[in-house]
Amino acid sequence: xxxxxxxxxxxxxxxxxxxxxxxxxxxxxxxxxxxxxxxxxxxxxxxxxxxxxxxxxxxxxxxxxxxxxxxxxxxxxxxxxxxxxxxxxxxxxxxxxxxxxxxxxxxxx
Amino acid sequence: xxxxxxxxxxxxxxxxxxxxxxxxxxxxxxxxxxxxxxxxxxxxxxxxxxxxxxxxxxxxxxxxxxxxxxxxxxxxxxxxxxxxxxxxxxxxxxxxxxxxxxxxxxxxx
DNA sequence: TGTATAAATAAGCAAACGCTTATATAATGA
DNA sequence: TCATTATATAAGCGTTTGCTTATTTATACA
Numbered sequence: 001x002x003x004x005x006x007x008x009x010x011x012x013x014x015x016x017x018x019x020x021x022x023x024x025x026x027x028x029x030x031x032x033x034x035x036x037x038x039x040x041x042x043x044x045x046x047x048x049x050x051x052x053x054x055x056x057x058x059x060x061x062x063x064x065x066x067x068x069x070x071x072x073x074x075x076x077x078x079x080x081x082x083x084x085x086x087x088x089x090x091x092x093x094x095x096x097x098x099x100x101x102x103x104x105x106x107x108x109x
Numbered sequence: 110x111x112x113x114x115x116x117x118x119x120x121x122x123x124x125x126x127x128x129x130x131x132x133x134x135x136x137x138x139x140x141x142x143x144x145x146x147x148x149x150x151x152x153x154x155x156x157x158x159x160x161x162x163x164x165x166x167x168x169x170x171x172x173x174x175x176x177x178x179x180x181x182x183x184x185x186x187x188x189x190x191x192x193x194x195x196x197x198x199x200x201x202x203x204x205x206x207x208x209x210x211x212x213x214x215x216x217x218x
Numbered sequence: 219t220g221t222a223t224a225a226a227t228a229a230g231c232a233a234a235c236g237c238t239t240a241t242a243t244a245a246t247g248a
Numbered sequence: 249t250c251a252t253t254a255t256a257t258a259a260g261c262g263t264t265t266g267c268t269t270a271t272t273t274a275t276a277c278a
Contacts, residue, residue, distance in 0.1 A: 001197045003125040010123035015236080016112040032255060045237060047256060066245045066254045081190065088110045106254095124266080141225060154267060156226060175224045175275045215224095 001077070009078060012056035013085070017041065018049050022072065023086050025059065028096050029071040030106075037104050038094050058082070067106055110186070118187060121165035122194070126150065127158050131181065132195050134168065137205050138180040139215075146213050147203050167191070176215055 001009075013019060017039055024030055024038060035046045050070060053059045057076055062069045073079065099105045110118075122128060126148055133139055133147060144155045159179060162168045166185055171178045182188065208214045 003128055003198055006128060006194070006198060007123060007125045010119055011235095014116060014119035014123045016116045017236090019112055019115060033253090042238075043255070044239085044257080048236075051256085063245095068255065081193070084190070085115070089112055089115060120265095126266085142223085151268075152225070153227080153269085156224095157266075160226085172275095177225065 009056055009058075012052055012058055013082070015049070017045075018053060019086070019089060020092055021046075021049060021053065022058065022082065023089055023092060024096065025070065025072045026083065026086055029069050030096070031067040031069055033067070034096070034099060034104070034106055037099055038092065038096070040094075118165055118167075121161055121167055122191070124158070126154075127162060128195070128198060129201055130155075130158060130162065131167065131191065132198055132201060133205065134179065134181045135192065135195055138171075138178050139205070140176040140178055142176070143205075143208060143213070143215055146208055147201070147205070149203075 013022065020039055021035060024035070030038075032043060032046050032050065035041065035050075036043050039046065050059065050061070054061065057073055059070050060073050062071070072082075076082070096105065122131065129148055130144060133144070139147075141152060141155050141159065144150065144159075145152050148155065159168065159170070163170065166182055168179050169182050171180070181191075185191070205214065
């Protein structure tokens, strides 16, 4: 890992909304439309954050019908450190469970 | 540590020049004029980087005559993680020892 | 004193960032 | 086939970033 790679990696996680996204992903794989609810953000804004996280190889995507399911990339060399960093952050107020309660949780069969 | 604090902390280290500065500081306390040699950078550029690192409480400064000696803030809660991150980065090509060899090492008595 | 040196600060600038709105693409299902 | 839904992409905009040059402040020393 050289200085430029490390800079790219750290810049990718140096945003409070992307940290929230990563925090959610430690518990669940989620799609863009769920993040728009969880973060109260527009769809393009979430989409652009995911593109940055993907470019840094922090997340992986899997197409399922019309949804794209995003997951943490557990194979990343700095994954353990990321998990530790995220463990220092509080649980978000809006939970994935509350999504389910409102019928907003996406279930791909 | 909330999301905004973590964002500020990560943004402070998300720069390859500041990572280099921090890497040097893991071995030695140094002053601005030494960093200008080590990083081949102008004095104001280094000074502005130190201001950012200080704002994030990553470094401490001590005035000694006309020099300001900068050190890592070992009391920072994320200091152990920082050390780990820096350990993943290669040793810089220009060393503090080479400064001394060229008579550029500052010695405050 | 006056001069040299170390560092901080200010203003300016190009590039990157995080968002917006508008639009395009692709899959679903009536 | 056509409308709906999920996502991606594009263009634009205000803010931030990392540098530059110029200047100021402060200390050391002949």
